[in-house]
Amino acid sequence: MDKGLLAYLLIPLLSAVIIPFAAKNRPKLADILANVTLLAGLANLAWLALRPSIIRGEFADIPGDGLSLLLVAAIYLVAFCVTFFSAWFLDEHLPNRQAYYSLILVSVAAMCGVVTTTDFFTLYVFIEVLAVTSFALITTDESSGGIEGALKYFFLTFPASALIIVGIAVMMMSLGGLSFESLRIFMAADAPAGTVTFAAALMMLGFLIKAGVAPFHAWTPDAYQGAYAPVSAYLAGIVTKISGVYAIIKLATLLRFFDGRAQAVSEMVMFLGMFSIALGALAALKQTNFKRMLAFSSISQVGYIVLAAGLGTPLAIMGAVFHLLNHATFKTVLFLNSASVEKSAGTTDMDKLGGLEHSMPWTSWTSIVALLSTAGVPPLSGFWSKLLIILALWESGLKTYAVLALLFSIVTLAYFMMMQKKVFFGKKTAAAESSPEVSAPLLAPVVLMSALIVALGLLFPYFYTYVKMVAERIIL
Amino acid sequence: MTYHNLLFVLAAVFAVWAVMAKKLLTSAIMLASLSAAVSLIFFDFGAPWAGVFELSVCAGLITVLFIGAVSLIRAEEEKHPENRTRFYALPLAVAIFAIAAWFYLPAFFDELATGRQMAAGGGTIGLALWDLRRPDMLGQVLMLAAGVFVIKSVFPRRTENK
Numbered sequence: 001m002d003k004g005l006l007a008y009l010l011i012p013l014l015s016a017v018i019i020p021f022a023a024k025n026r027p028k029l030a031d032i033l034a035n036v037t038l039l040a041g042l043a044n045l046a047w048l049a050l051r052p053s054i055i056r057g058e059f060a061d062i063p064g065d066g067l068s069l070l071l072v073a074a075i076y077l078v079a080f081c082v083t084f085f086s087a088w089f090l091d092e093h094l095p096n097r098q099a100y101y102s103l104i105l106v107s108v109a110a111m112c113g114v115v116t117t118t119d120f121f122t123l124y125v126f127i128e129v130l131a132v133t134s135f136a137l138i139t140t141d142e143s144s145g146g147i148e149g150a151l152k153y154f155f156l157t158f159p160a161s162a163l164i165i166v167g168i169a170v171m172m173m174s175l176g177g178l179s180f181e182s183l184r185i186f187m188a189a190d191a192p193a194g195t196v197t198f199a200a201a202l203m204m205l206g207f208l209i210k211a212g213v214a215p216f217h218a219w220t221p222d223a224y225q226g227a228y229a230p231v232s233a234y235l236a237g238i239v240t241k242i243s244g245v246y247a248i249i250k251l252a253t254l255l256r257f258f259d260g261r262a263q264a265v266s267e268m269v270m271f272l273g274m275f276s277i278a279l280g281a282l283a284a285l286k287q288t289n290f291k292r293m294l295a296f297s298s299i300s301q302v303g304y305i306v307l308a309a310g311l312g313t314p315l316a317i318m319g320a321v322f323h324l325l326n327h328a329t330f331k332t333v334l335f336l337n338s339a340s341v342e343k344s345a346g347t348t349d350m351d352k353l354g355g356l357e358h359s360m361p362w363t364s365w366t367s368i369v370a371l372l373s374t375a376g377v378p379p380l381s382g383f384w385s386k387l388l389i390i391l392a393l394w395e396s397g398l399k400t401y402a403v404l405a406l407l408f409s410i411v412t413l414a415y416f417m418m419m420q421k422k423v424f425f426g427k428k429t430a431a432a433e434s435s436p437e438v439s440a441p442l443l444a445p446v447v448l449m450s451a452l453i454v455a456l457g458l459l460f461p462y463f464y465t466y467v468k469m470v471a472e473r474i475i476l
Numbered sequence: 477m478t479y480h481n482l483l484f485v486l487a488a489v490f491a492v493w494a495v496m497a498k499k500l501l502t503s504a505i506m507l508a509s510l511s512a513a514v515s516l517i518f519f520d521f522g523a524p525w526a527g528v529f530e531l532s533v534c535a536g537l538i539t540v541l542f543i544g545a546v547s548l549i550r551a552e553e554e555k556h557p558e559n560r561t562r563f564y565a566l567p568l569a570v571a572i573f574a575i576a577a578w579f580y581l582p583a584f585f586d587e588l589a590t591g592r593q594m595a596a597g598g599g600t601i602g603l604a605l606w607d608l609r610r611p612d613m614l615g616q617v618l619m620l621a622a623g624v625f626v627i628k629s630v631f632p633r634r635t636e637n638k
Contacts, residue, residue, distance in 0.1 A: 009614070016621060020628060099629035106622045113618065117611055121529070125615030128537050129622050132544060136626040165533070172525075 008072050009112040012037055016105035020098045027097045031087035034101040038080040038108070045073045059469045066470040067321060071115040071246060074328045077452075078238040079108045081445035085336055086230045088441045089343065100140055104234065107133040111242045120168050120178045120203070123247065127164070127210070130243045131157055134235060140228040149219075149226030156219040160209035167202030174199060180254055187256045197262045200255055204248065204265060211244025213306055214276040217299045224295035229339030232291060236298045237332035241324055245302055249309045249320050253474045257312025266310050273307030274401055276300065281411040285418070290338045290348040293419055294331070300412065301327050301374065304405065308389045311396055318471040319388030322463075326373065326381045326456070333370035333449045337363050340442055341423065345435040350419065355428030360437045364424040366450040371420060373453045375413035381456035384464075480520055484581075487513040492570055496563055504542035511535035528612065536616045540623035547627045 015037040023030035048054075048069070054062070062069055083104060090097060110133065113126035138150040168178060174195035175182055186196060212220035220240075224232045248269070257266040280300025287293035305327070308320035340363050341356065342348050357364040373382035386409060393402035437443075456463055487510055494506035511534035518527035 013618060013621060016625070020625075096629045099625045102625040103622070103629060106618060106625060110615075110618050110622075113611070113615060119611065121532075122611040122615060125532060125537070125612055125619065129615060129618045132540055132619065132622045132626060135544070136622075136629050140629070 012105040149223035160206040164206035170199035214279040221295040233335030269310030276303030316392035323385035371416035508539040
């Protein structure tokens with residue numbers, strides 16, 4: 001485990017334990033404690049990232065493979081946006097307000113554990129903590145949709161846990177150890193990899209289910225649609241990306257997909273990635289509910305990351321890592337905007353919405369920035385990550401996949417344009433008549449994330465050197 | 477040997493208690509205690525990895541899941557009358573097994589103890605928990621915290637609903 005990053009795990013855990021006692025009679029204190037904890041972590045990360053040596057492009061001070069630090073930053077950023085939004089969004093009399101924040105902080109600690117660990121069993125333990133906290137967070141909304149989503153999440157992701165633990169057991173028997181390093185060394189050697197590859201394939205299957213990749217995506221739309229609005233943003237923005245997608249990228253690099261050591265697994269992962277892109281995009285075209293459409297869009301975008309991870313070349317891994325970060329930013333914006341629309345207009349049914357751009361201009365504009373980035377329109381951040389992925393596919397001779405990935409990017413733009421037209425453009429509907437813009441504190445996290453989307457796109461050459469360093473460190 | 481027999485008896489008592497308990501919560505806690513006893517037996521036989529995994533997965537994770545599930549069950553659902561007659565046969569079965577074990581198990585344990593000496597290089601509980609698998613302990617602490625907050629998150633709403 002990377003000890004340099006241990007504080008990012010321990011401090012939220014400490015805050016999570018303090019909150020129920022400190023905020024017992026003053027529920028608002030729970031908001032403040034959770035936000036201050038995450039803001040302090042972000043300030044510390046900014047201090048790390050803005051050192052002169054790092055700005056000069058020298059990354060000697062970055063601990064571990066660099067990916068952990070990058071993902072810890074993404075975790076803190078999305079969690080901070082969600083807790084800040086929740087502070088103004090949550091019902092004043094929510095009986096479990098303290099537990100809500102404690103659960104978010106425990107899941108932040110667990111995600112930091114996932115991205116800093118160097119052992120498969122520890123990875124499994126932290127992923128299970130995430131599963132438990134996610135289940136409880138989805139049930140925050142006691143509507144039938146929330147309970148249905150939570151149960152589907154429970155029943156479909158726990159078999160995934162079983163697959164992962166069986167994979168770990170087989171790996172322990174065949175490899176004699178569970179550290180990432182032992183798998184890396186084994187795959188670099190020329191020994192026959194049959195049993196170890198089988199164990200890794202079982203784990204990979206478990207992680208694919210956890211990531212909500214098609215055809216294992218059945219839990220995703222219900223969980224995202226049924227969950228409390230900020231919880232959907234949190235789950236879609238970062239939780240499923242860390243508990244599933246990060247693990248897939250990590251396993252892909254350890255299995256050395258790029259030199260064809262586990263060709264069958266690599267091909268299976270790429271196929272499922274492409275299938276997910278297609279199914280998510282086509283299903284999103286047909287949705288009439290704002291949140292459900294975003295959920296299918298999320299399945300499609302995760303497909304891009306999985307496709308790149310399955311290819312496994314340094315360029316593809318760069319694209320996967322960068323798209324994972326971009327997904328955290330644009331999906332958080334879109335889900336938080338859906339929460340704002342729900343709060344203001346009282347519905348997320350797109351057939352009942354329309355003409356909100358006049359009354360909710362900030363929400364409308366930030367949605368445009370996020371959707372254009374998701375579709376891969378230059379110069380926004382999503383363009384660069386998709387470009388890297390498509391270039392990596394083309395370079396490796398997988399031209400069909402490259403062309404399909406490009407085509408479904410256009411489909412992404414199509415369904416998002418339809419969403420923007422139905423929700424924000426056109427004539428005002430009855431629901432939109434009395435829908436004022438949400439308050440400034442609810443807009444602040446969305447505006448911050450949108451600014452980040454633009455900045456990451458415009459300053460890509462600077463960011464590229466960091467992502468390149470990450471890809472080199474995790475592959476070599 | 478005494479230590480080992482004590483653990484074995486404890487494990488059996490916890491197992492029977494888990495089945496006989498009237499409250500689901502008690503059953504879940506007894507199952508966790510059973511897992512803890514079994515993991516100590518694993519340690520005693522020089523299998524620290526098996527012991528740590530038993531402790532992590534069964535005593536930690538599974539217990540949290542059970543307690544989380546029990547907390548979701550509403551009060552009225554717990555009050556369904558249940559025919560418990562068949563459970564009373566269990567102590568009798570255990571007593572018969574205990575008498576049989578008195579004769580046959582010591583020899584079996586002696587054989588296992590030889591295995592323990594062979595695996596003496598496997599490490600101690602302390603080495604396995606605090607040195608080899610230290611990050612798992614952190615994960616377990618997180619899991620316990622998550623379990624407590626799941627209950628804190630669900631119970632207030634049950635009270636409100638009443």
